[in-house]
């Protein structure tokens with residue numbers, strides 16, 4: 001039924017690949033392509049070593065290069081391309097999809113390399129082109145963005161006449177036993193966290209200093225954790241799609257040690273994303289040096305632990321959900337919908353930790369919605385533009401069950 005090409009072979013892609021292989025009734029042909037073919041081959045080996053039988057093709061591609069992508073797409077002819085590379089590659093992959101008649105799905109909004117800027121305008125600008133080509137593009141189909149929007153859409157569909165207050169709450173109460181590590185690509189993660197905070201209130205966007213607003217929030221099965229207000233991309237589409245929203249915010253937990261390290265990294269200039277000159281030894285062993293340009297944050301990524309290697313000793317769990325206040329049948333209603341995911345369960349199934357798992361499973365589930373014809377309409381769409389019911393049903397069966405609480409104290 002479905003011919004799918006996945007780009008990327010990192011933590012999230014590994015989980016998505018396991019899930020695709022577990023659902024071969026839907027995904028009948030599967031190729032993995034990434035910057036380094038050997039990583040794709042290692043992923044296929046890991047899948048076979050776990051006992052799964054699947055014929056998976058692999059290929060090398062530089063996803064910054066539209067011509068390389070077009071050659072690959074014309075050769076394999078996928079119906080859907082799942083982009084699990086980095087946000088920098090979103091537009092080149094969308095361009096190649098348009099040129100070759102492929103549909104598109106990703107998990108993070110486009111970011112230019114030289115500017116940490118989180119908004120959908122670049123990708124929404126492709127709406128007409130995808131519409132005219134009769135192709136579907138599904139944006140931000142990880143957990144947050146992704147499931148957070150499906151949760152909101154589900155609440156709006158079943159439990160509210162009007163949503164007034166929305167707080168997306170993201171807690172990682174796991175411990176990987178490293179002094180400092182990020183849970184997904186360090187470069188992308190540190191760019192995101194060091195940005196100014198932003199939230200929506202009464203029709204306006206309000207900026208805060210980075211991580212300046214925080215409070216304890218209590219997470220199910222975890223307890224209270226200090227939670228920090230951050231800008232997160234899905235707020236942009238949610239307040240457009242649900243105009244009754246008076247306030248929308250995003251919160252993420254960070255431990256004291258993590259923040260101390262982050263502070264040092266910033267003060268040392270290691271989170272810079274501009275190029276600096278560095279006097280580096282020549283590779284010819286002559287002992288001579290030459291000036292090279294490096295981006296400090298990219299260098300830092302090279303020395304930090306690889307998020308893909310954190311799984312084995314990761315204990316604890318994540319808890320991500322939406323806390324919503326609004327009106328149903330003329331009465332005030334409070335509602336909390338969430339998933340908890342244990343890092344060790346994710347590791348045992350896929351070899352990856354919970355943050356990769358909670359992103360890779362929804363990516364597969366969104367792709368499944370596409371192939372089943374349930375999330376297929378020409379244009380460029382965010383997750384809440386589609387029916388949340390079949391998607392949430394799939395998450396229940398594929399390792400990310402969700403829970404609901406009505407009438408509780410939302411703390412916010």
Ligand code: NDP
Pocket residue numbers: 007008009010011012013033034035036039061062063064084085086087089107108140141142143144145146183184185188307308355358359
């Ligand atoms: P990784 O860095 O582990 O994986 C990225 C993969 O893309 C790597 O295999 C990398 O190759 C490959 N890649 C990078 N550049 C290129 C290129 N130019 N051409 C081809 N392949 C390339 O990242 P994660 O798996 O942690 O994250 C993947 C995506 O998921 C990111 O966009 C991230 O922002 C998003 N994400 C979304 C979340 C959500 O909830 N919505 C949460 C977490 C992440 P190599 O292995 O050689 O480096």
